[in-house]
Amino acid sequence: MDRSLPLARLFRLASSKAWATFFANPLSVLGLIIVLVILVLSVFAGVLTPYPEHVGPVGDFSAMNAPPDGAYWFGTDTMGRDLLTRIVYGYQLALIMAAVVLSIATPVGVVVGLVAGYKGGWVDYALMRITDIFLAVPPLVLAMAIMGFLQPTLMNGMLAITAMWWPWYARLVYNVTRAETQEGYVLAAETVGASTAHIVFREILPNCMPSIVTKMTLDVGFVILMASSLSFLGLGVQPPTPDLGSMVAEGAKYMPSSWWLTVWPAVAILVVVLGFNLLGDGLREAFEAEG
Template sequence: MANTQTTLSTPAAGRAGGEHTPLRMFVRRFRKETTAIIGLVIIIIFVALAALAGLLSPYPPLEQHISDSLHAPSLDHLFGADKLGRDVFSRILYGARISLFTGLSVVLIAASVGTLIGTVAGYIGGWWDEAIMRITDIFFAFPSLILAMAIAGALGPSLQNALIAVAVVSWPVYARLVRGQVLVLRDQEFVQAARAIGVGDAGILLRHILPNTLSPLLVQASFDMGGTILAVSGLSFIGFGAQPPTPEWGVMISEGRNYITAQWWLTLFPAISMLLVVTGFNLVGDGLRDILDPRLNK
């Protein structure tokens, strides 16, 4: 009698297969990126500080104590006090809320607009593609910060207008990035197969093309978070963004620049906070690029 072997699927085998899901593979690779983990820890710390600013701040950010004007760092004022006696530590905590909100808002707006425009240009092609790309070339012809200053100056000095200005100069990067991805993906075999079985353009875009553009978008967005925070703070520093007495880091540095030689804490602590946040997002972006870019994976 011939021997018959039966292969059974065991729970252990099922669990082993589950270990290779994309999410688990991503987490496993991310754990190996030490610099990315450091960046993520920095971001988490500042998000927690911003969320708990109301509990952690010893004073309201706008409360003035003239008797404590330009008070050096001490137990009463951990990071010192500014010229109006406002606690610098409290203002930095609330400034973290503003900086993280501005970075996230601008990146979401720019990425959404750029993804939509880039998808249309790459998928439809023809004169639509040419017209859209020539418009993006116009934006790239100007230094982004100078163009943002011009737009913010025309709209009027305010934090909201600064966000609009930075978003307007940021979307072309995403449009070009997504267009390039769509041009490659639209002629792939799996897209042609979906079209052959009757899947419409909307289904192809939503189910087959756009999901495959998320990796480079995520990497670009993580880098842009830091750049956006710097850009908005820069506009606030020169008077085009947030206005005093808003506890925004760029405003705080601008207000303390006249005292930088003697009252160093007025500019040092907001600058260090900005440096740490931007560095955190850049480190995470580096790690995501190494993980998600197949050309860098060995």
């Protein structure tokens, strides 16, 4: 078993056969390319987009509802704002939401899973029953219920998604931890009197990292999809902030004549979810190849 620190183990993959396995799969490479392109567009949106002034409420009514052409590759919306620009900024917002949600939900779920899996007994029972209560409710329904008591803002949307996301990490890490507690390196650490914190975070956690990293990569797409669903229902980010789900909902009113208002934002959601899913599958295969 690999007992190195989590980050050390991840960095060591760069010199192992894991990357050879990753790059041997064309779908993994495709996912990496999609993710990198989206990241570059999001980070440099102000430079790469043709009409950055169209991010807010300001538009060009002389060009409203213009179909895709040389001036507006994806067409314009009902206020004459460039749809391509707003989609790129929608990616930027979606990635920020995913980063915030996962940066909170992952540590919470990991700690709950580690403690419950290692300690067992009443601690295990109490923590995992709470986890099961959250898992019993469909994620979108739980997020909608939370948003029903809150104002539909970016911050509240992130809080709602975070509240229903941590249990998945708790369950994942709990299952891995329960298996790892029977391994020889854990028993050896207990024999020499290592503290619970040392055993959990220095011995068991590194061997949970491949599963955690893979799930986080996959979950970026799913968090974006969940946030878009809330916005589509009017419970997420509100106009004029460019949000992919809101754009799909708004454009649906003008189908099929102004098809681009809905089709391009929907395709944008499909692409980002596909990219992170392909990348996550590739990372899982790479970790498995490393052994």
